Amino acid sequence: MRTREHCLLAVLLMALGGSSCSECHFLGYPEATTFAAGYSxxxxxxxxxxxxxxxxxxxxxxxxxxxTWDNGRETWEYSKATHGGGYQQRNIVFSEQGEVRSKAASLADD
Incomplete structure (x- = not known):
């Protein structure tokens, strides 16, 4: 059985693009996340x-x-919280010219 420390490490690894910890339900992670159709x-x-x-x-x-922000940039949200608590947030930020400026994979608290 994984300890809380192992799950927290898994959360950090997921934020950096690693694998998820399916046993970390006490953090609302990942069961509390809904992803866009087609997302992987x-x-x-x-x-x-x-x-x-x-x-x-x-x-x-x-x-x-x-x-859509006042400066013309856009943030595309590819995940949302299914219910309150932590969830896997996945966003893409576009520049005013419509090109990817950055992307974010993190654990968010709804």
């Missing part, structure tokens, strides 16, 4: 700075939500 960790790992919206859509499908 493998495809997310292929997203690179400079890619277009079309290229990202081909890899990951349509996002669950899009936040």
């Amino acid at each position: 960790e493998e495809a997310f790992a292929k997203v690179e700075a400079g890619m277009s919206r079309e290229e990202v859509t081909k890899l990951l499908g349509q996002p669950l939500g899009i936040v």
Whole structure:
């Protein structure tokens, strides 16, 4: 059986692109996460700075939500909390020109 420390380590590894800890349910992770249809960790790992919206859509499908900022940038959200607590957050940030500026894989608290 995994200890809390092992699960916390697994959470950190997942945030860095490693494997998940399916036994870490006490953190709301990963059971509390809903991903966009077509999303996969493998495809997310292929997203690179400079890619277009079309290229990202081909890899990951349509996002669950899009936040448009005052500066013209967009954040595409590929995950959301199924219920309260921690969940796996996956976002892509696009520049004003519509190119990938950054991506984020983290554990978020809803």
